[in-house]
Amino acid sequence: xxxxxxxxxxxxxxxxxxxxxxxxxxxxxxxxxxxxxxxxxxxxxxxxxxxxxxxxxxxxxxxxxxxxxxxxxxxxxxxxxxxxxxxxxxxxxxxxxxxxxxxxxxxxxxxxxxxxxxxxxxxxxxxxxxxxxxxxxxxxxxxxxxxxxxxxxxxxxxxxxxxxxxxxxxxxxxxxxxxxxxxxxxxxxxxxxxxxxxxxxxxxxxxxxxxxxxxxxxxxxxxxxxxxxxxxxxxxxxxxxxxxxxxxxxxxxxxxxx
Amino acid sequence: xxxxxxxxxxxxxxxxxxxxxxxxxxxxxxxxxxxxxxxxxxxxxxxxxxxxxxxxxxxxxxxxxxxxxxxxxxxxxxxxxxxxxxxxxxxxxxxxxxxxxxxxxxxxxxxxxxxxxxxxxxxxxxxxxxxxxxxxxxxxxxxxxxxxxxxxxxxxxxxxxxxxxxxxxxxxxxxxxxxxxxxxxxxxxxxxxxxxxxxxxxxxxxxxxxxxxxxxxxxxxxxxxxxxxxxxxxxxxxxxxxxxxxxxxxxxxxxxxxxx
Numbered sequence: 454x455x456x457x458x459x460x461x462x463x464x465x466x467x468x469x470x471x472x473x474x475x476x477x478x479x480x481x482x483x484x485x486x487x488x489x490x491x492x493x494x495x496x497x498x499x500x501x502x503x504x505x506x507x508x509x510x511x512x513x514x515x516x517x518x519x520x521x522x523x524x525x526x527x528x529x530x531x532x533x534x535x536x537x538x539x540x541x542x543x544x545x546x547x548x549x550x551x552x553x554x555x556x557x558x559x560x561x562x563x564x565x566x567x568x569x570x571x572x573x574x575x576x577x578x579x580x581x582x583x584x585x586x587x588x589x590x591x592x593x594x595x596x597x598x599x600x601x602x603x604x605x606x607x608x609x610x611x612x613x614x615x616x617x618x619x620x621x622x623x624x625x626x627x628x629x630x631x632x633x634x635x636x637x638x639x640x641x642x643x644x645x646x647x648x649x650x651x652x653x654x655x656x657x658x659x660x661x662x663x664x665x666x667x668x669x670x671x672x673x674x675x676x677x678x679x680x681x682x683x684x685x686x687x688x689x690x691x692x693x694x695x696x697x698x699x700x701x702x703x704x705x706x707x708x709x710x711x
Numbered sequence: 712x713x714x715x716x717x718x719x720x721x722x723x724x725x726x727x728x729x730x731x732x733x734x735x736x737x738x739x740x741x742x743x744x745x746x747x748x749x750x751x752x753x754x755x756x757x758x759x760x761x762x763x764x765x766x767x768x769x770x771x772x773x774x775x776x777x778x779x780x781x782x783x784x785x786x787x788x789x790x791x792x793x794x795x796x797x798x799x800x801x802x803x804x805x806x807x808x809x810x811x812x813x814x815x816x817x818x819x820x821x822x823x824x825x826x827x828x829x830x831x832x833x834x835x836x837x838x839x840x841x842x843x844x845x846x847x848x849x850x851x852x853x854x855x856x857x858x859x860x861x862x863x864x865x866x867x868x869x870x871x872x873x874x875x876x877x878x879x880x881x882x883x884x885x886x887x888x889x890x891x892x893x894x895x896x897x898x899x900x901x902x903x904x905x906x907x908x909x910x911x912x913x914x915x916x917x918x919x920x921x922x923x924x925x926x927x928x929x930x931x932x933x934x935x936x937x938x939x940x941x942x943x944x945x946x947x948x949x950x951x952x953x954x955x956x957x958x959x960x961x962x963x964x965x966x967x968x969x970x971x
Contacts, residue, residue: 456817463814467800467807474802474843542798546859549762550815551787711766 460552464560465567471534472568482526486576490519490583493642500643507644508673516585517668518641520576520601521661525632527572528565528605532612532625535561539620539709554710558703561613562606569605570598589675596684597671603691604664608635610698617705635661640669663690714773715740715867715899716761721770723756730756732923733770738916740866743893743900745914745931747907749952753923754903755795758869761901762792775866788816791860792869797852801845805836805855808844809862816863823862830858833888850881857885861892867899868892874909882909889913907942911935921950 473479494512501511508514538544547557577597581587589596615625638655639662640648648656656662667687670680716738723731731753738744748754759765761772763783771778777785799808806827813823831837834854844852857873870889874882890913892898904910910917911931918928926949927934934945946952 460815463811467803467811470807471800471802538800541801542794542796543800545764545794546798546812547815549764549787549790549792550812551784551817552815 457553457556460556461559461563464547464552464556465563466560468534468561468564469567472530472564478530482523482572483575485526486519486522487579489522490515490580493518497642503643503647505644505646507646512584513586513673514644514669515641516580517665517672519580520573520597520668521604521641521665522636523572523576524569524601524605525608525636527568528609529612529629529632531561531565531609532616532628533622535613535616536620536622536625539616540622544709548710554706555703557710558613558706562609562699565609566602566606569601573598573601585672587672589671593671593675596676597668600664600667600671600687600691603688603695604661607691607695607698610695610702613702614698614705617702617709620709635659638662639665641665660690660694663687664694713739714776715742716744716772716774716901718757718761718772719770721757721760721772722768723753723760723765724768729923731760731767731920734920734923734925735770736918736925736928738899738901740899741893741897743889743913743915744902745910745917746901746903746920747910747917747946748903748920749950752920752950754920755871757920758792758871758901758903761786762790762869763787764792788863789865790867790869791863791865793856793860793871793873795871795875797856799844799852799856799859802843804842805831805840805844805847805858808855809859812859813862818863826862826864827858830861834858835884850877853877853881854884857888865898867901870900870902872904873902874904874906882906886913907946911942919946919949926950 494515497515498511500506501508501514535544544557548554574594577587577594587593611631612625612628615628619625638652638659640656645653645656664687667684667690670683670687674680676684714737716736718737719735720733721731721735722729722733734753734757746754746757756765760767761774761779763779763786766780771780773779774786775789777789779786809827809830810820810823813826814820818826828837831840834857836851836855836858839847839851844855847855853873853876860868873889874885877885886909889900893900893913902910902914914931916928916930917934919926929937931942931945935942938945938948940948
């Protein structure tokens with residue numbers, strides 16, 4: 454087996470286990486998205502009566518936001534995990550081992566992507582049981598997992614960059630502030646056609662909007678000719694967002710490990 | 712090649728501060744070499760450069776014949792480095808910690824399993840091998856840390872205060888094993904410690920570094936003979952500090968030590 458692949462594989466397993474421990478820390482990753490989903494889908498159910506609202510129920514419209522929130526919360530602690538490894542010396546333990554340095558970051562990123570995909574599956578099962586539609590079939594599930602995998606890695610790039618650059622848990626923790634604009638300044642509450650002014654422009658500039666729209670299209674209509682471009686654009690947005698955040702993460706990791 | 716470590720005018724600067732100032736020495740293969748000095752003298756910085764964790768500002772060094780800046784990967788393959796703090800994953804079991812390090816050093820999974828079992832037995836940790844190490848006592852963590860750096864059977868072992876915080880019985884376990892490693896297995900050991908009795912008992916030769924400069928390198932017997940006293944007297948003679956003050960400084964600098 455190629456050594457880089459072997460090292461990445463074992464570091465992926467380690468990072469995956471690390472992200473699950475301690476187990477009690479997993480609770481908010483489920484509770485917060487479910488809380489937002491239950492509250493918002495109930496509070497705004499009459500929003501669908503607004504002329505021009507495209508979905509049949511607000512629960513169906515809001516369900517993809519729960520998936521996105523789950524990914525935000527699952528991958529948001531990646532930076533903290535890395536800062537912990539740096540501050541307790543574990544990163545030095547890896548640096549002094551004869552491993553390709555890049556395998557340390559690749560293992561971490563793959564674990565983040567895998568966690569995002571698994572969290573998405575669990576949340577999807579919950580949402581469907583709660584009454585959210587999902588018409589895309591198995592192919593759609595795979596696409597949704599692909600999007601979750603890519604977006605999970607892309608989102609973790611912010612925390613990773615700050616962790617490698619600052620090695621400071623408070624600064625990395627405070628990067629959670631990015632969650633608010635990236636999550637709320639989207640079409641999470643209302644369809645794009647109902648937005649206006651500077652807010653609509655900001656929503657259009659936010660890459661997460663396109664990822665959310667792709668997830669929504671998959672859940673409500675599936676991958677059909679009408680939604681194909683929306684879904685494809687979602688993938689492109691996730692990849693471009695990842696290119697920016699992960700380039701920054703790799704660059705800052707090089708500074709740390711130099 | 713009879714030298715395990717060769718250091719030539721090794722220098723490390725952090726901004727305008729010189730942590731290690733043109734230090735040179737050699738350590739023959741199989742030697743137990745003590746590297747002593749007051750806090751901030753440059754012991755750990757030297758060790759981190761030799762272990763390829765820090766790039767020297769100037770000078771050169773070879774470990775097992777491999778130059779540390781040009782062929783760091785070859786150096787890493789041949790060394791084990793037990794750092795000042797225990798550097799293991801606290802939310803993983805002893806098994807998980809050892810197996811991961813074993814495979815990262817190129818051992819086959821089966822081989823890593825066998826080696827981990829041996830080391831856990833040796834360090835008297837077999838019964839707790841399945842528990843997360845955050846639940847271990849300080850002594851158990853230290854022993855596991857030492858097991859971790861021995862997984863790949865390194866030729867050169869760097870030990871940065873390996874018995875710090877251990878009770879006498881715990882220190883004895885480590886001493887016995889280190890002595891065996893040095894004498895029977897021919898491993899070269901480069902040790903820093905604040906315990907003068909430890910340096911006196913274990914080390915074939917001792918180097919003392921102060922303010923980044925190497926001030927003396929000699930066997931403990933000859934050092935004691937020269938100064939006409941104990942190793943504590945030797946330390947005071949060459950550094951102007953009492954080693955007990957160094958221990959107090961270390962504890963004062965560590966907020967957890969004060970709490971405990």
